Amino acid sequence: MTQVVDGKKLAEEVRAEVRERVAKLEDGPPCLSAVLVGENPASGIYVRNKRRACEATGIRSIQIDLPESTSEASLVKEVERLNADPSVHGILVQLPLPDGINPYRVTGAIRPEKDIDGLHPENVGKLVAGLPGLYPNTPLGILHILDRFEVPIEGRSAVVIGRSEIVGKPTAFLLLHRHATVTLCHSRTRDLPERVREADILVAAVGRAKMVQGSWIKPGSAVIDVGMNRVDGKLCGDVDFDGALGTAAVLTPVPGGVGLMTVAMLLRNTVRAFELQHGVTDA
Ligand code: NDP
Secondary structure, three states: OOEEOOHHHHHHHHHHHHHHHHHHOOOOOOEEEEEEEOOOHHHHHHHHHHHHHHHHHOOEEEEEEEOOOOOHHHHHHHHHHHHHOOOOOEEEEOOOOOOOOOHHHHHOOOOHHHEOOOOOHHHHHHHHHOOOOOOOHHHHHHHHHHHHOOOOOOOOEEEEEOOOOOOHHHHHHHHHHOOOEEEEEOOOOOOHHHHHHOOOEEEEOOOOOOOEOHHHOOOOOEEEEOOOEEEOOEEEOOEOHHHHOOOOOEEOOOOOOHHHHHHHHHHHHHHHHHHHHOOOOOO
């Protein structure tokens, strides 16, 4: 029997919790500023969804649209302006950025307390060290799903496929801090199916449609599919969902799984950023 994760329901639970927290804030509401550079249609949709989710929980959101021709220096200047604006608590620069702009220079310019994507080197360092900080949203969403489904993590074997800064690496560290034995796989990994067959927890964050076959899945495991791939205009994950169904104990669908949790965790991080700027440092 496979429990299929209802990302919509889980995200609504988190939204309700955020709504309550926002309503209780004395100097609120928090404000998220989303910076969108250029005309990438997918990025435009992501930013719109994030802003809608903010509004549904009482978080204020503003959007700054900059032209495709924006230089790295002027984008950094915009980030610095938002850093200095006390009415802005969270800054999100939607990736990918146009060619010629180094994303590390831009995310590195965001004040760490306003870095709600958790990509500033200070927050990355805190994550690696296991110190409180702002961590990337998708990995937080993955851990939330595992906890919500009471998946045991300590001492278990976790396999993460994909080593990006935004998903794979931070997920591996979060699982490690929870005492999983983590294997981080990537394009040079040998015998990937064998690695996956050992996984009590599998996180697939590759970007290759249905790459993980049902026969690779360990019976009774938790399978978290982060991938978002378009095949014939339809969205699908990195895991062959139908193949995993019946073998995995917990399985996330695409769409309707991790993606919704990512946005929900962004709301939590925005409230957390607000708290950090108001002197609450220990949550
Ligand atoms: P990246 O493209 O940055 O990273 C992909 C990773 O997959 C790399 O580490 C790469 O290895 C690895 N990889 C590629 N091919 C293989 C292979 N054949 N076998 C094993 N590993 C392989 O992707 P992201 O982490 O940004 O995103 C991954 C997927 O998740 C995408 O589909 C993206 O759209 C989706 N996504 C979904 C989110 C959500 O909220 N649901 C949020 C963010 C991303 P190497 O490092 O060696 O190149």
